[in-house]
Amino acid sequence: MGHGGGGAMSGELVEHLFLPAFGPAADAAELGDSAVLPVGGGTRLAFSTDSFVVKPMFFPGGSIGDLAVNGTVNDLAMSGAVPLFLSTAFILQEGTGLAELGRIAQAMGAAARNAGVRLVTGDTKVVDSAAGDGVYVNTSGIGVVPAGVDIHPRRARPGDAVLVSGDIGAHGVAVLSCREGLEFGTAVESDTAPLHGLVAAMTATGADLHVLRDPTRGGVAASLNEIARAAGVGVELVERLLPVPETVRDACSLLGLDPLQVANEGKLLVFVPAADCDRVLAAMRAHPLGRSSARIGTCVADHPGMVVARTALGGTRVVGLPIGEQLPRIC
């Protein structure tokens, strides 16, 4: 299970199993959220795929249907692309209720309309009731990267400001809150949303956005660690600047989880040159999905590949990659 958790084990699987097996057939230089592909005439396409196996399938603020659309839209948006077309593929457990499937499909249609993308091809498979667990959805997407936009984890530079587009941890806590056995009745809702509009507002400032990342599974901690490693830089966070809602903090405190490692679905991290920080932050705050954007830290030349947080009391700590699935503690 840990190999699918978006943490260190997921990375090891790609690095040590998939890439060696694929060999020269793989274009592994770009391990970002989407691949950016030159197709002639100066046009660059962004291409991305993602599978969704979330349990429960319906949770406060969304469903697996919203996630499947917004997740791939956001993977494209994180390379600065304008998302255009999505495929949808379903793997259904035998016996899945049509009413339930209908709700998921409705949610996908609504999310696609909201994001301005078209669902253009798809596939459906049914597996034996013992082989599946409800509904699995895969979406792949294609978008166009505007001329002059060059956004990639390798471009993080010492001195860059690190910004986040709002409160973190809501999606992970919303899903946990309705898991069997927990049901702690929090008011937290998933933040699932398509982020390409926010990205467009940021690129419109003319700022040189170096890196964009939506901190989904593995949370802000995993995303920042991946960026730090890709660019060979360090990241210094200031813990008191992290926007963590009280409800998220309390739920995490109860379960022994770190809000930095909890999943988000409608937030982005951005690395921009310090000189561009203020105008990017202003553009983000002017957008409905970025009202509570904040600067949370700085990219540094020290401790390359590592993320370090200055604690509220004045100490320091390393912010690590989660290993696999986060596990609730005993007491």
Add this chain to the structure above:
Amino acid sequence: MKYLDEFSDPRAARRLLAEIHAVTTRPWALMEVCGGQTHSIIRHGIDQLLPAGVEMIHGPGCPVCVTPLETIDRALAIAARPGVVFCSFGDMLRVPGSGQDLFSVKSAGGDVRVVYSPLDALRLARENPDREVVFFGIGFETTAPANAMAVHQAARLGVRNFSLLVSHVLVPPAMAAVMESVTCRVQAFLAAGHVCSVMGTSQYPPLAARYRVPVVVTGFEPLDILEGVRRAVVQLEAGRHEVENAYPRAVREEGNVPALEMLRDVFEVTDRTWRGIGVIPRSGWRLADRYREFDAEQRFDVAGIRTAESELCRSGEVLQGLIKPYECAAFGKECTPRSPLGATMVSSEGACAAYHAYRRLELADAK
């Protein structure tokens, strides 16, 4: 819950730190008993901010870490059996037994489930009358009442396919064992607040008197820890050795009376092996005779399992405060959270896990 924020307020923390610096005239060695306190200290960098001579020694209070290898191996054997649903809190799943962990049993087809309460396991038993549902009942006095309640309910409802693999341990005997050690450096204890919220404080005055050691009942937020340290240092500087309750919002002298009644009904005190430490007399609970039919160890006949602890792992010395995690040669090399040799590296309350998670930078700089 603004309440918790109040106990992390940096300005109040700075005031407390200033007071600790002002009263400290010589070096002191304080043991925080609970692994939750250890993580809070390391995560917030509290030990970096204390006067240079005030050392925090990390105690044995991580229930996952001290669960004996034999019991883990028994859990693995039971979980691998067909027809068994094995339920556990999440942080037991990565703890290594002699050869594997519960995750590997799950990967191999065992029905291992993470639950958030033993009562969830009992519910599973009622919903699956054709399966044997086993709950891994580990932990200190904090988790024991809920586990006792699950057994009590199972008996009351006549649920015969539910059992408990019991490995409960008790904190005060472990504190006494620490003080009895010839290598003991501990001069004061920050007692575990959650344990005291169940058990009260009445067990500590004899311990404080016998070993002439201050015991300050302490919570888990940064200000709780700092207040605990402040009171302990004030006592040490004055030559006093008393029990003080610095966690009154959760702890009363008499403890949680209904929880204590439940414990007395279901469990009885027994000698218990602590992983890495050894047998500590009268330091654990087992099911009382009238509930013995709910004992998974007996039901599944797993007593004769041979165990093999890693020869490299020094977690026992870490648990007794004899070495810091990074003083173990295997720390961060053969032993990491990804491939732990001992439970202290994998438990969410383990001292090795805390240093590995939060202090790698500092340790790398020091080399």
